Amino acid sequence: MAPPGSRRWAYVRVMAGTILGGVLGFYVMHRVETSYKARPPDLALPLCPAPSPLPRGLTPRFSLLQARMEERLRRYEAHMLAKAKEAQQLQDEAQREDKAQLLPDL
Known part of the structure; x- marks a missing residue:
């Protein structure tokens, strides 16, 4: 049987690891979500038509999704x-x- 002091430190290590693991997991998932989210188009579109078929800042994939x-x-x-x-x-x-x-x- 382990002495009571080492058992206490084991509980502290488990709790600290759980908290730090949760914080790290939350941060990683937050970074993944923000990097894969669709970004809105520029709100300040030019007043004159652009020479390209798509307005500035829009990708062909965005235009397909919009369609x-x-x-x-x-x-x-x-x-x-x-x-x-x-x-x-x-x-x-x-x-x-x-x-x-x-x-x-x-």
Whole structure:
């Protein structure tokens, strides 16, 4: 059996290693996340069109991602318009049924 003093130092080493390992792991993951995140384009774009097909500071990959996002947005807007039309039709149908129930049959 180990003497009580060495057991205490073992606990201190374990706790210190856990804390330092957590701090180091957090720092490393933070650096990895910031290095792989997509960076936003420059907000100060030139007023006149650039001679290249892409604005300054944008990469072809960014323009592809932007095109995909715009396509998704168009599909989402079309989907939402279709849902709104369907909801309006259902509401109109319900109103017609309510009016038909109120009117007596002749």
